[in-house]
Amino acid sequence: MTEAMEYDVVVVGAGPVGENVADRARSAGLSVAIVESELVGGECSYWACMPSKALLRPVIARADARKVPGLRAAVQGPLDVPAVLANRDAFTSNWKDDGQVEWVNGIGADLHRGHGRLAGTKRVGVTTPEGREVVLTARHAVAVCTGSRAAVPGLPGVAGAGVWTSREATSSPRVPDRLVVVGAGVVGSEMATAYQALGSKVTLLIRGGRPLPGMEPFAGELVADALTEAGAVVRTNSSAASVERDGDEGPVTVVLETGERIEADEVLFATGRAPRSEDIGLETVGLTPGQWLDVDDSLRVDGHDWLYAVGDINHRALLTHQGKYQARVAGDAIAARAQGVPLLETDRWGMHAATADHAAVTQVVFTDPEVASVGPTLEQAERAGLRVRAVDQDMGAVAGAALYADGYTGRARMIVDLDREIVVGMTFAGPGAGELLQSAAVAVAGEVPIDRLWHAVPPYPTISEVWLRLLEAYRG
Structure with a gap:
């Protein structure tokens, strides 16, 4: 049997973005359902912002302390790796979402565990872990907040080599002796910084000439210099061509386009993000699965007056804080439209326009x-x-x-x-x-x-x- 339930707003994805859409809608008196297939709290809480910064904080603190007279001699030893990893685990609540679930319940939203897919206009079908089918109908809006995932290139050998993505890098229970990092954007640069300080011998492979290619050139140059000084090998103009793994848990070899071979214990591919939109029912509303979703400044999907795409999935600014900002805008816009209140999206800096996505995106890269x-x-x-x-x-x-x-x-x-x-x-x-x-x-x-x-x-x-x-x- 299929259950049917009706709400004012249905939110697909219970990461920070979905939580903020739900909170804003609930604050306006709307009934809200949140659908989540993994952990409530999303990528940021368990595999991105929080665990990565927990790994990096002692690294940066030690680096700063080593430059302070009177303190330098006290911090020359290695980091306490088990303590660093334990602190990381604490910040992820050991990958349990009880606290986040309590928060959702506290705002009066209903949590539906399972895989959510659009099932036509204002409808979301949910397949629960037990195999039940639930259809949620939204009176006013559906907000897709499913985020993004690591994009791993389809190089020969990658699929069977057990390579790391950002998730494995931020949650690994051990520090590999040798780590190759492919890609030097934010994730690659931060994880190279963290693992070099935690004891790995890091080789960073950069397709171009410097890390952080989307930022001012001097920023990447300073980061590359610091990584080199810390002992990492920074290889510019170097691209991976294939990957080989010796058995299930043996060493891994990265073969460069030049034919050079680099052996390591793990290889991290930090080569960008892809939208988590391939299996969420976009085809049922005339949209293409697997694509980023185009939205207006109130985060409403082009051509659909009831559908919103908030956070990474719209590709405006793939950052948690920007996604939460969008969520506040979207939640207010949903509430205003539901209540028949004129929107201020035509005001460039109005409360219903995510203008900062164009003019004032903020970002911090926690490297040294x-x-x-x-x-x-x-x-x-x-x-x-x-x-x-x-x-x-x-x-x-x-x-x-x-x-x-x-x-x-x-x-x-x-x-x-x-x-x-x-x-x-x-x-x-x-x-x-x-x-x-x-x-x-x-x-x-x-x-x-x-x-x-x-x-x-x-x-x-x-x-x-x-x-x-x-x-x-x-x-x-």
């Missing part, structure tokens, strides 16, 4: 040194047709940086729109850079005039004084 950015790079701004100027500053030249660490190495770049006299982009690369980013995000999202930024006085002696140096350099 940290890299933090908001808005476009110089190249991206110029490609968008803006008349801009880049202003660079040595972060190590401010007093706060000198106090933070001996030999502080870092750089900041401010991108100024010359026609509007506002900051449209900012990148910081250096120890502690992540904590500088919110001030830049406020300046960019607020479109604060340069002349007004002069009155935002950075406290002395902090690294944030780099703001003053950037403004001085801009004014000449």
Whole structure:
């Protein structure tokens, strides 16, 4: 028998994005069902943000401490690997979602465990773990929040070699003696940083000339230098052609396009993300399975007035915090439409428009040194047709940086729109850079005039004084 239930809103995917859509809709008095096929809390809680940062925090703390007089000698030994892994496990709640389920129950939403698929307009079919079929009908909206998965290239030997993706890298119960990392975006750079510090001999293979290709060039160069200094082998212009595994648990060999062979105990493919949309019933509403979903700024899927795609699946900004931001916008938009309230999506910075996805995306890469950015790079701004100027500053030249660490190495770049006299982009690369980013995000999202930024006085002696140096350099 098939059960049938009706709600105002049905949310497919109970990660941070789906949870926030549900919370916003429930706050507006709408009834909500959430469908989840794995763990409530999603990728971020168990295989991405939380476990990766738990692995990286002691790495970065030790690196910073080694640059502080009076403390340096106390932190020369190796990391306590079992303690690091145990702390990582604690932050994932040992891959149990009881606490997250309690939160869902606490907001008054109904959780349906199982695989959810669209089954026509405003309908979601759920196959439960017990094999029952449940059909959920939405009076107002269905929000698809199924996220993304690791994209592994179909190279010869990969399918049978038991290669790592981001999930295995963040959840592994052991540290391999030798690790090859294929790809040097955020995941590859962070995991190379973590595992080198935890005791692996890391080889990082970069298809291009530097890590973090989507960020300012100096950021990737600083990260590559730090990885090399830490003992990792950084190979630029190097691409994997095939993979071979000796038995089920033997060593793995990565064969490069040049024919060179690199042997390791594990190989991590950090080569991008793909949408989790291949088996969610998109064909029942005229959409193509396996594709990213195009949406408007209220996160409504093009051509469907009841269907929303929120978070990674729309490919606007594959970051948890941006997905949660979208979820707040989408939840408010769903509630407004349900209540017949006019939307503010035509207001560029209105509450029903996810404008930051275009103009003020924030990102922190937790490498050593940290890299933090908001808005476009110089190249991206110029490609968008803006008349801009880049202003660079040595972060190590401010007093706060000198106090933070001996030999502080870092750089900041401010991108100024010359026609509007506002900051449209900012990148910081250096120890502690992540904590500088919110001030830049406020300046960019607020479109604060340069002349007004002069009155935002950075406290002395902090690294944030780099703001003053950037403004001085801009004014000449």
